[in-house]
Each structure stands twice: as structure tokens, then as C-alpha cells.
Amino acid sequence: MARTSPDHVTTAIPARAGVSLKLDHVGEILNGADIGFFEIHAENYMGDGGLPHRMLERIRERFPVSVHGVGLSIGGDGPLDGAHLARLKAVVDRADPGLVSEHLAWSTHDHTYVPDLLPLPYTEATLATVAEHVAQVQDMLGRPILIENPSTYLAFAETTMEETDFLAALAARTGCGLLLDVNNVMVACTNREADPDAYIAAFPLDRVGEIHLAGHHEDRDAAGRTLLIDTHDRAVADPVWALYEATIERAGRPIPTLVEWDSDLPDWPVLAREAARAEEILARLRPAKELRHAG
Template sequence: MFDASSRRPALPDLVGVGYKADHFSDLIAAPGPVAWLEIHAENYMGDGGRPQAQLRRLAEQFPISVHGVGLSIGGDAPLDAAHLARLKHLVGWLNPASFSEHLAWSTHTPHFLNDLLPLPYTETTLARVCSHITQLQDALGRQMLLENPSSYLAFAESEMTEVDFLAQIVARTGCGLLLDVNNVFVSATNQNTDPVSYIDAFPLAHVGEIHLGGHDEDQDDTGAPLLIDSHAKPVVDPVWALYAHTISRAGRRPTLIEWDNDVPEWPILAAEALQANRVLCASAPAVPQ
């Protein structure tokens, strides 16, 4: 069972990167500014093989954050018992410093949709998400972090803001939050809202990890800007600025460079991590607010 008072290994308030096998040798030999790594849980649920062997070696050198992408926390159906069992096994032997999942859904029985789909922010949805998070935390015996989504539209039936919805989840379940700053910028651009106001209203005291990543730029049918959360490009200047504002408000937090598609050579990813480290060190107040 999840015990909110239990002590777990924690990520350092430094910069990490999403691990890709192409970078294994570079990380072992010369990680530069990288202090921790994130993996996607679903890539390591098999029995042995090179992926697990490499992960065990990396875990000797780096704190590991496990990021789930397939639980469908917001789905109508119960959490998949077999998937949850595989996740529990992974977390059990790896004992990661952090575990996170998305505020999204990806299942419609019996189908799995390879996407992270948005939710309406209603009391009904809130109760379902909280029930699933409680089940997950009890199964793992640890706190999870819940990530804010990237959005392309808003639901007319929503009864509260996204920030209020997330705050209610934290209050009811004891989970923490993963603040994806690029997602905030993407959603704000697509919905014509203010990303700084979003950050200022966010329950920053509960943030256990921050994500930074790239996005693609497009236009909708009316010619308005449309941003796609692609994780395939460098972080853009407005997102760096929003990150600096976030750190100035929240203090130092573990920060991940997320680059999952069109993965670059190691020096490019290491340079992004170095930039994040510069902003983190320059922007963090002496005492978090």
C-alpha cells in the first residue's frame, strides 16, 4: 500500500535526459551535465535481453526516473491488470528514484490507441482519475507524479480549469506532479491563453520533476498557429524563458530534456542539457517559494 510518509530515493535537483540506446556508450564514458536518466516503462517490461542489461548498468551510475505511457490513467475502463503487474515488477527490481504517468487516456476496450488523448475536466472524470491513481500508488507502494498534457482544444463540458483539476487530484490522492513546460506553452498557444499565468497558478510545491522538449509548428484551418508536441526538436527560446520563470517561482527541480523522435547525436542532446543546467543555476532562488 502507498504510504505518503515512506521515504524513497529521489532525483537530484539537476538535469537529466531521456535515455536512448544510441547514447549508451557516451553516457557511460562522458555524461557531461547529465545527472540522471528517464526511461519509458513499456520499453523494459520484457524478460532480460540487452535493454535490461544496459538499464541495470546505467542504474549503477545514474538515478533513474520511470515514465509510463500506457496505463491510460484517464480511461473509462479499469486499469489493465496485466500491464500493472508488469510495471510493478519493473519498479520492484529497478527501485527508481521517480515514477510518472500522463493525465490522458489511450484505451477504449478492447483497443489500445497509440496516443495520449485529452480529458474533460469534470467531477466525473476527476473521480475516475483519482480512483486509478490510488489503485496505481497502492499497487506500486510509492507516490507517482502526474504530467500535465499538451492540448489542442478545450472541452465545452469542462467544469474547472486544468490547474484546478490537477490540484484536486493532488489533494485527493497524495500524488505529485510532473510539470511539462513545453506542454504548457503548446497548450497556451493552441488555445490562445497565457502560459505565464498558467505557471503562476500551478501548485508548484507539489512538482517533483520538470520536462522540457521541442515541438513542431503548423497552422490550423483559419491560419492560426498550431503547435504539435513532437519531442523531435530543440527547445525553443520562449520555452526556455517560461522555464526560467518557472524555476524563479519554484526553485530548483529535477529537469529533463525530452527528445524521443528524430533523436540527435549525443553532442546535440548534451548541449541541450547544458543549456538547461545554465538556466536552472541562474534562475533558481536561494530559498524556494
């Protein structure tokens, strides 16, 4: 099918705030939204054609786009699904994205897909497998990708490495970048009773190409301990905003930041306000000449 060339909009993702693209919002977005970029879940655009493809073209004509895969099972212990990798390449070819990312997680085993991002133990053996998979994806796409830190609810007794060391080693070994999900840091650290600030301090921030923010649900486990659940169904929590601000200050540079909201979708102005809040924090570190919203 003929595609409108998006050559009048840059491909590169600016160091601004973006939001997850939802088809419900496209009308209002095209009516004049001022958003740095839009992120799509790759799998939602893996049909053969129709409305999702058309809306993506419309958005891409006006905005930079990042592609975020949720189904490649990079952390799986078997071979990657070649058919799914080919579908990801087709989406990337169509969307011409500034960034492509996937998760440090698994979701497929023995040809069964589990619709969740499941955790893996951090060992030399899993590092070798994940590195091989990341290299395979990067070879197929002909570009580096970003790998995202997971939200977790349990740890593996067999783990021998810190998650931050695992990700740093993965980046060093494959040349991949990292996607730092600050909400996932808050969720995972709270759930394992670790210090989120210490996690950020240990994170290889120089490899971070994008940050994610999202809402979570606060629950209690059987012993009455706080259990945070990564739900993406509400506004970003204040402690996550504070951790984000500290992260950006520690990094010393503005980093493209995405607000994710994937269920119980808000009206567009609510989501746009979340992006504006991230934009304000980023603007403090952006060189004056790049300021788009001075005053």
C-alpha cells in the first residue's frame, strides 16, 4: 500500500514529553496537540491494514513516533519467534520510529503466549541468552534498541546479580540502550523492600534513551506489607514524579519521557496534562536555546 511520506517531520525523538497513542484520542491529537512524540505498542499495529495503519500514518505525518514492543519475549529461554520478529520489522519499517524498545521479560514458552511481562532470574546464563536475543533483534532491525527494566512482584532465589548490573552488562555486551521505567523502579523496589533512590543511583543513566512514567495501584499483601501493582490505569503517583525529577537531575540532561496510560483511558486533556507536567520538569534542564515553551 502507498504510504504518505513523513519526510516533513523529523524521525528523532526529542528530549520532550510524549504519551502512549490511543486511537480514541487521535481526533483531538490531530486537532492541534503539542506533544513531543507518540509511542505505539507494536503489536497493536501488526494487523494487515485498516484503521490502525491509517491512524498511525496520520500521526506520523505530524509527530515523531517510538515503537514499544510487548510480545517478543526477549527474556525467553528458547529461540525468539522469527515470525513475530518479522512482524516487528514490518511495523518499524512503516512507522519510521526514532526509538524502538522492548522489555527485560518473557511471555512465550514452548509456543504458548502469556499476556504478561514475566520476570526472569538474573544470572550469567540468563544474561548470555538475553544478550543473544537483543543482538538478534538489533541485527534484524539494523538499529540499536532500548531494553526496559521490569515491574516485579517476586524475586528469584537463584538470582546472583543486581538488576542494575544485569542491565549495565547487557548494554555493554550488545550496545543496546536502556529504557528506564521510573514507575517500574518504584513498584519493584517497594515490592522487594529496596530503596528506589539507591536503584537510580546504581542505574547506568548514561545508557538511558527514554524514560517511562505510569500509574500504579497500591495494595497490601497477606502480611500487611505494601504491594504496588503496575496497572497503567491512572495518573502517575506523586512519589513517582519525585523520583523522576531526582532521576532527571542526576542524569543532568533532559531525556525523552513517555507517560503511559493503557486502560481506563482518560479524556485527552487529562493525558495531555500529565505530559505537560513531565515537560515542565524536562524544561528546567533543557538548554535555553531549545526551549519551546518559554514563559
